[in-house]
Each structure stands twice: as C-alpha cells, then as structure tokens.
Amino acid sequence: xxxxxxxxxxxxxxxxxxxxxxxxxxxxxxxxxxxxxxxxxxxxxxxxxxxxxxxxxxxxxxxxxxxxxxxxxxxxxxxxxxxxxxxxxxxxxxxxxxxxxxxxxxxxxxxxxxxxxxxxxxxxxxxxxxxxxxxxxxxxxxxxxxxxxxxxxxxxxxxxxxxxxxxxxxxxxxxxxxxxxxxxxxxxxxxxxxxxxxxxxxxxxxxxxxxxxxxxxxxxxxxxxxxxxxxxxxxxxxxxxxxxxxxxxxxxxxxxxxxxxxxxxxxxxxxxxxxxxxxxxxxxxxxxxxxxxxxxxxxxxxxxxxxxxxxxxxxxxxxxxxxxxxxxxxxxxxxxxxxxxxxxxxxxxxxxxxxxxxxxxxxxxxxxxxxxxxxxxxxxxxxxxxxxxxxxxxxxxxxxxxxxxxxxxxxxxxxxxxxxxxxxxxxxxxxxxxxxxxxxxxxxxxxxxxxxxxxxxxxxxxxxxxxxxxxxxxxxxxxx
Numbered sequence: 001x002x003x004x005x006x007x008x009x010x011x012x013x014x015x016x017x018x019x020x021x022x023x024x025x026x027x028x029x030x031x032x033x034x035x036x037x038x039x040x041x042x043x044x045x046x047x048x049x050x051x052x053x054x055x056x057x058x059x060x061x062x063x064x065x066x067x068x069x070x071x072x073x074x075x076x077x078x079x080x081x082x083x084x085x086x087x088x089x090x091x092x093x094x095x096x097x098x099x100x101x102x103x104x105x106x107x108x109x110x111x112x113x114x115x116x117x118x119x120x121x122x123x124x125x126x127x128x129x130x131x132x133x134x135x136x137x138x139x140x141x142x143x144x145x146x147x148x149x150x151x152x153x154x155x156x157x158x159x160x161x162x163x164x165x166x167x168x169x170x171x172x173x174x175x176x177x178x179x180x181x182x183x184x185x186x187x188x189x190x191x192x193x194x195x196x197x198x199x200x201x202x203x204x205x206x207x208x209x210x211x212x213x214x215x216x217x218x219x220x221x222x223x224x225x226x227x228x229x230x231x232x233x234x235x236x237x238x239x240x241x242x243x244x245x246x247x248x249x250x251x252x253x254x255x256x257x258x259x260x261x262x263x264x265x266x267x268x269x270x271x272x273x274x275x276x277x278x279x280x281x282x283x284x285x286x287x288x289x290x291x292x293x294x295x296x297x298x299x300x301x302x303x304x305x306x307x308x309x310x311x312x313x314x315x316x317x318x319x320x321x322x323x324x325x326x327x328x329x330x331x332x333x334x335x336x337x338x339x340x341x342x343x344x345x346x347x348x349x350x351x352x353x354x355x356x357x358x359x360x361x362x363x364x365x366x367x368x369x370x371x372x373x374x375x376x377x378x379x380x381x382x383x384x385x386x387x388x389x390x391x392x393x394x395x396x397x398x399x400x401x402x403x404x405x406x407x408x409x410x411x412x413x414x415x416x417x418x419x420x421x422x423x424x425x426x427x428x429x430x431x432x433x434x435x436x437x438x439x440x441x442x443x444x445x446x447x448x449x450x451x452x453x454x455x456x457x458x459x460x461x462x463x464x465x466x467x468x469x470x471x472x473x474x475x476x477x478x479x480x
Contacts (some may be wrong), residue, residue, distance in 0.1 A: 009238070018109055018141055020047040021210035027051040031060060037237050041066045060241045065233060068113035075240055078233055078250040080226035085202055086118035086167075088256050090125025092222055093132075093163045093200065098260030100131035101162035103211050106175055108167040109141045118167045118202065133162060134431045140171045147174030169211035169223055172201030176219070204257045204271030204409055216262035225265065321474060350439050376419045383416060385426075394457045432456065433469045440477045447474045 012030060016023035023043045028051060029036065042048040044066065056062045056073040064074045093103055104449045105260070107123060108115035109179060128134050134157055140146035147166060151158070151174075158179060166172030175197045203213040229252055239246045272465030289369035298310050390396040401424055402412035408453045416424045432454040439450045451462035451474075466474050 009234070011234075013142055016043055018043060018143075020044055024051040027055060031055045031058060035060065035062045037063070037241055039063045039065055039233065039237060042113070043067075044109065045070045045113050045116070046111060051289065058214050061237075063233070063240070065235060066114065066228070076236055076246060076248050076250070078229075078236060078252065080252040080254040082114045082117035083121040085224050085226070085254060086121025086123075087125045088121075089118075089165055089200060089222070089224065090122040091201065092256060092258070093165060094125065094129040096165070096198070096221065097132060097162055099129045102133050102135045103163040103165060103437045104135050104161055104175075105137045106140045106147050106166045107137060108171070114313075115167055115378055122165060138381045139282055140174075142168055142170065144170040144174035144177075147171035148178040151178035152177055162195075163221075164197055166199065166200045166201040167202035168204070169203040169214065169220065172199045172220055172223075173214070199294065204264065204265070204272060210269075212257055212262055212266045212269060215257050215259060217267055221258075223257040224254060226252055227255050228252070281363060319476065379415055380419050383412075383427075387428055390455075391432060392453055392455050393437060394452075396428075396455065401428070428463065430469070434467065435464060436462070436474070437470070437477060440474055447478065450474070 012033075012035065012143050014023075014026040014030065016026060020043050022039075024047075025046075027038065027040065031054065033440070038052075038060055040048070040052060040062065042052065043357050045068060052062055053071050053073045056075075061075040062073070064077045064079075068077065068079075075228070080465060093101075097103075103126070103355075105119065107119055116313055123134070126134055134155060138147075138150035138154060140150050161179070164172065164175045164179070198221040200220055200222040201211060202224040204215075204223040206212055212225065214220040215223050231251045232250075232458075236246055236250065238244075269427065342398055382405060386401055390400065390404070394402075398412065402409045405412060407415070412424055416422065416427065420427060422430075434455045436450050439453065440447070443450075445453070447463070448459040451459045454462075456462035456465070462473055466472075470477075
C-alpha cells in the first residue's frame with residue numbers, strides 16, 4: 001500500500017525462508033544491483049550480520065526490521081518489544097495458574113533475536129513466581145512442524161503439563177496437535193488443577209487460521225498482536241533517503257489477545273481487511289482508467305516522440321560539430337607547444353661550403369625582438385617540461401612549479417602571463433584536460449582512472465572542468 005503514496009519508489013522483495021545462506025546471498029545480490037536502501041529482518045543474529053555490515057560499509061542505509069543484528073552498523077531499527085511480549089505472556093500464564101503449575105516453552109529459530117528476547121522476558125516473568133516450574137524449553141524454528149517434532153522427540157514426562165508457551169501461534173498449534181496424538185490419552189495429562197493443558201502463542205494474526213480467531217474459538221488461550229506497520233516502515237525509509245529527521249530506534253505498539261478482547265479485535269481486523277480489499281478494487285479500477293487514458297494519448301505521445309527525435313538529431317549534430325571544434329582546438333594547443341619546442345632544437349650542422357661562405361660574411365647582431373622571442377620560447381619550453389613532469393601530482397601548486405624553475409611565484413606568474421596571456425594555473429588545467437582527452441580517446445581507462453592520472457583529486461570535479469572546457473561530458477568522448 002505504501003508505494004501508492006510515494007511516487008518513484010520501487011520495492012524489491014526477497015524471502016529467505018529461514019535459510020541463513022540464502023539470505024546472505026540475497027543481501028549481497030541486492031547490494032550488487034545498486035539499491036539505495038536495504039530493509040532486512042536478519043534470520044539469525046550472528047550469521048547474517050557480516051552481510052548487513054558489507055552493505056552498510058558501502059554507504060547503503062540499512063533498516064533492521066523486527067529482528068536485531070549483532071553489529072551496530074545499521075541506520076535505524078523498527079520492531080515491537082519482543083522481550084515485553086515474552087514477559088507479558090509469562091505474567092498471563094502465572095495469573096491463569098494462580099502462581100502454581102508446570103509450563104513448557106517452545107522457542108523460535110535458534111539464534112534469532114525474537115526467540116532470544118521472548119525467552120528472556122518469559123523466564124524473567126516466571127522467576128517471580130516460585131510455584132511455577134518451567135519443565136522444559138524445546139527448540140523449534142517458527143514452523144508448526146518443528147513444534148510437532150520437538151514434542152515427539154522430548155524424552156521427559158508430558159503428563160501434568162498445565163501450559164505450553166509457543167513463541168508464535170504456529171508452534172503453539174503444533175504442540176497442541178502433537179500432545180493430542182501421543183500414546184497416552186489427553187485425559188491422563190491433566191494439569192495440577194485437573195484440566196487439560198492450555199496453549200498460547202504470539203502473532204495474533206487475523207484471518208481464518210489466525211491467532212485472533214483461534215483465541216476467540218478457545219483453541220488457544222492467548223496470543224499477542226503486533227501490527228507490522230509496513231506504511232510506517234516505508235515512510236521511515238523515505239525520510240532517510242530524503243535526509244529528513246528520523247528516529248534511530250522505533251518500538252511498535254503491541255497487545256495481548258485473550259478471550260476478553262479477541263472478538264472485538266477480530267471484528268476490527270476483518271473490517272480492516274474488507275476495507276483493504278475495497279481499496280485494492282478501487283486501485284484496479286483506477287489502473288484500468290489510466291490504461292484507457294494512455295491509449296487515448298497514444299497519438300499525442302507519438303507526436304511528442306517525433307519532436308523529441310528531431311531534437312535529438314539536432315543535439316547530436318551540434319555535439320558532433322562541437323567535438324570537431326574541440327579537436328581542432330586541441331590540435332592548435334598541441335601545435336603551439338610543439339612550435340615553441342622546435343625553436344629550441346639545435347640548428348643542423350653546416351656543410352663545408354656554407355661554413356666557407358659564412359666565414360666570408362660578417363655576423364649580424366641579433367635584434368632585441370628576436371632575442372626576446374627566443375628567451376620566451378626557451379622559457380615556455382622549460383615551463384611545459386615542468387608542467388608535464390608534475391601533471392599527475394594532484395597536490396602540485398604554483399609555488400611548486402616556480403620552485404622547479406628556480407623562480408618565485410610572482411616571477412613565474414608574470415613570465416607565463418607575458419608569454420602566453422594565461423596564468424600558470426590555467427595552463428596547468430588546460431594541459432591536464434588535453435592529456436585527459438587523449439587518454440579517453442586512445443585508452444580503455446575509466447573516467448575515474450583518467451581523472452586521477454592527470455592530477456584531478458575527484459572524478460566529479462574533473463567532469464565539471466571537462467564539460468566547461470569542451471562543452472561535453474568525458475563519457476561522450478569515451479563512448480564515441
């Protein structure tokens with residue numbers, strides 16, 4: 001239901017069916033798919049925690065729901081108070097037995113936090129009633145079959161059991177069936193007051209086989225209801241993703257179900273289910289109407305598609321034209337560097353005839369303008385050498401470049417500005433971007449690898465500078 005109120009939210013569900021390995025694989029698979037947030041009810045406390053930690057360490061917000069993890073690496077936790085459930089069930093049984101009797105407990109999945117906490121609450125409640133004995137604590141796994149097997153494998157005396165506490169309704173019903181089918185008749189297993197054993201559980205679900213109806217029909221003596229509040233869980237997830245304030249620990253309301261309130265609770269639950277069914281019908285009708293509306297809009301969307309296609313063709317043409325301009329610009333910059341470097345190449349060895357002719361000529365004095373140009377070329381060539389040597393150093397500064405050229409920062413700035421019309425920082429950035437453009441065109445390196453290789457500290461900043469310089473994203477160059 002919650003997805004109807006939050007547009008743009010996609011929910012991916014996975015059920016582990018009480019399998020640790022399967023839940024670990026599901027968590028790792030969802031993380032690999034690039035989910036934005038993980039909601040998980042850990043199958044067991046210790047075994048599932050490493051998988052949850054891996055997701056959390058990758059920066060994915062984690063909501064732990066209903067069951068706890070052994071780590072503190074989670075963003076928020078939402079659950080009913082399982083300890084309080086067990087404690088109240090213990091107090092209820094003690095009140096029904098008037099502080100004297102024999103009880104048996106059947107625990108849920110071994111190592112799961114609800115099983116541990118419900119057991120601790122139940123035991124703590126019984127401790128305050130010395131006349132009540134916990135005959136045995138058997139191990140189940142939340143299924144009815146596990147409770148039946150636990151009772152059948154129990155080697156102790158099943159006679160004179162007054163109450164059986166199953167940590168959920170299914171195990172309570174499994175114990176009830178198993179104890180009614182053992183060899184000795186049910187009448188021989190009367191409790192201390194001469195009554196048949198009673199059974200209570202936790203879940204209090206509505207529906208035909210739910211705990212509320214079982215309590216109303218006196219099949220179970222009591223159950224415990226705690227709505228899971230999926231809408232609140234989804235709202236918590238949205239608040240975390242939107243950066244809104246949220247509570248790290250959320251306790252859900254819960255209450256015990258007995259014969260005194262079971263009928264009212266069942267009526268309320270059935271009415272809620274009826275209204276939910278009506279809402280589903282309305283949603284289906286709305287979906288049908290929207291489908292018809294979409295059909296009517298087909299021609300409009302086709303027209304929009306054609307217009308979009310024309311715009312895309314124009315954009316592609318513009319990008320192609322811009323790419324050619326940028327490539328030409330890069331060639332101009334490289335040519336400038338190369339021309340300045342060529343001026344520093346030694347002159348070719350003169351031939352004997354030319355030497356003889358030169359000897360007859362008197363040397364002409366160099367003009368001030370030529371001398372100045374030669375010095376500028378030598379300086380630019382030296383500066384280029386220093387820049388290319390430090391290109392991959394993201395920490396390099398103008399002071400570092402000046403030091404490499406045995407100049408002060410001010411002297412370097414003035415000389416570079418005078419020769420090129422640009423500042424040292426601008427030339428450094430332009431050189432890095434040109435080198436990056438070449439690497440993107442000629443290598444298989446990723447955008448991040450290229451950014452770091454040419455001295456940018458962050459791929460995002462590299463992308464920003466690249467777009468400002470060339471009018472396109474690095475990915476456009478790489479894809480082309």
